[in-house]
Amino acid sequence: MKTIVLAVVAALALGALAAALLTGAQRTAYQAYATSGARVSEPGHNLVGPTWSGEN
Amino acid sequence: MFRELGRLQGRVSIPDAKAATLEQPQGRDWRQFREGWLPWIGALAVLGMLLALFAFYFTKGRIRLDHTEESGTKIQRFNAFERFTHWLTASSFIVLALTGLNYIFGKRLLMPLIGPDAFATLSQWGKYAHNFLAWPFMLGIIFMIVVWLKDNIPNRVDVAWVKAGGGFLGDAHPSAYRFNAGQKVVFWLVMICGIAMSVTGIIMLFPFSATDINGMQITQVVHALIGVLFIAAILAHIYIGSLGMEGAYDAMGSGEVDLAWARRHHDLWVQQQEAKTASGPQIGSRGAVPAE
Numbered sequence: 001m002k003t004i005v006l007a008v009v010a011a012l013a014l015g016a017l018a019a020a021l022l023t024g025a026q027r028t029a030y031q032a033y034a035t036s037g038a039r040v041s042e043p044g045h046n047l048v049g050p051t052w053s054g055e056n
Numbered sequence: 057m058f059r060e061l062g063r064l065q066g067r068v069s070i071p072d073a074k075a076a077t078l079e080q081p082q083g084r085d086w087r088q089f090r091e092g093w094l095p096w097i098g099a100l101a102v103l104g105m106l107l108a109l110f111a112f113y114f115t116k117g118r119i120r121l122d123h124t125e126e127s128g129t130k131i132q133r134f135n136a137f138e139r140f141t142h143w144l145t146a147s148s149f150i151v152l153a154l155t156g157l158n159y160i161f162g163k164r165l166l167m168p169l170i171g172p173d174a175f176a177t178l179s180q181w182g183k184y185a186h187n188f189l190a191w192p193f194m195l196g197i198i199f200m201i202v203v204w205l206k207d208n209i210p211n212r213v214d215v216a217w218v219k220a221g222g223g224f225l226g227d228a229h230p231s232a233y234r235f236n237a238g239q240k241v242v243f244w245l246v247m248i249c250g251i252a253m254s255v256t257g258i259i260m261l262f263p264f265s266a267t268d269i270n271g272m273q274i275t276q277v278v279h280a281l282i283g284v285l286f287i288a289a290i291l292a293h294i295y296i297g298s299l300g301m302e303g304a305y306d307a308m309g310s311g312e313v314d315l316a317w318a319r320r321h322h323d324l325w326v327q328q329q330e331a332k333t334a335s336g337p338q339i340g341s342r343g344a345v346p347a348e
Contacts, residue, residue, distance in 0.1 A: 001309070003136055007143030014192040015148075019184065022261075033072030 074264055086273035090280075098160050098284040105288040109295045119301040127316035131329065133307040138203050142308055145196025145246075148189045153287045155182035160280070190257050197250040200243075207234040208243040213324065234325040242293055249286040253279060 064079035134142070158166065158179060167175040214237035220230035222238050230236075235243065256279035259266050267275065297304050307313050318326050 003139040003311075004143045004147075004309075007140050008147045010140070011144050011148045011189060011192040014195065015185070015188040018191040019188040022188070033075070034070055 101284045101288040129315040130312040134311045141199040148193035155186040
């Protein structure tokens with residue numbers, strides 16, 4: 001049982017490590033696929049705002 | 057704009073080169089597979105296997121141990137690293153299988169039960185789990201190759217084992233080294249499916265890095281088809297390792313099996329172990345435990 005628990009903990013730890021590395025290396029779509037000329041507002045926000053309320 | 061391979065494609069100056077493809081007719085075939093064929097294939101594979109296992113259990117019952125034949129002496133079947141490798145891969149696989157099935161069946165089966173908001177949250181976290189727990193799974197597959205490949209090379213003994221029906225036909229137990237032919241089939245199934253799922257999974261984790269839109273669709277089809285068949289096959293492995301065969305869990309739980317059982321099922325392997333260390337640390341006498 002000790003080995004099973006250790007393996008599950010290791011799986012979670014490796015998963016968390018993969019999450020940190022992959023998320024850190026990821027770029028958002030506006031960074032990867034558009035130049036500054038195509039950005040209509042502050043990058044990371046859209047026209048309806050971050051909370052979709054229409055207020056930026 | 058011009059037509060090339062059935063696509064409507066032009067040129068763009070933005071960094072997103074795939075935006076140059078305005079229309080890709082093959083996408084309709086992929087959607088037909090994704091929404092039409094795949095749920096049926098997945099349901100037939102998984103439910104078919106579950107029904108077959110239920111039928112086997114209720115007609116044949118558990119494969120029982122003969123406790124009168126236990127020697128009381130135990131032999132180590134799997135060391136701690138081997139068991140760690142098995143459970144690292146297994147625990148990751150269970151999450152990958154459940155979250156993978158959610159991609160196919162979630163909106164059809166779960167969403168009507170728990171509502172769209174809860175389903176959206178569950179699926180988002182399921183997607184994270186699928187993407188990130190794929191890495192310990194892949195590490196487990198590499199570890200399995202390292203520790204078990206040498207014991208899973210097919211040989212003449214396997215042919216005799218298959219001809220004898222693996223001991224299920226008649227009373228005699230055919231000879232086997234560390235793994236019998238049935239166990240080797242499971243190993244190679246996990247290796248082939250595991251590597252195929254890893255390669256296609258990595259291609260999808262980094263979309264459009266290795267291939268174009270057609271390639272991404274083909275990759276998803278291969279990943280999904282192998283995935284549902286892999287899940288169905290592992291259901292049988294889980295059944296045999298738990299409910300189906302009394303004591304089977306102990307080999308991968310404690311790592312030790314009864315010496316008499318080992319001689320009965322893996323006689324050639326026991327001879328090899330005894331040749332290495334006839335009375336050394338490999339074989340001890342620490343009281344009787346259920347064997348595999």
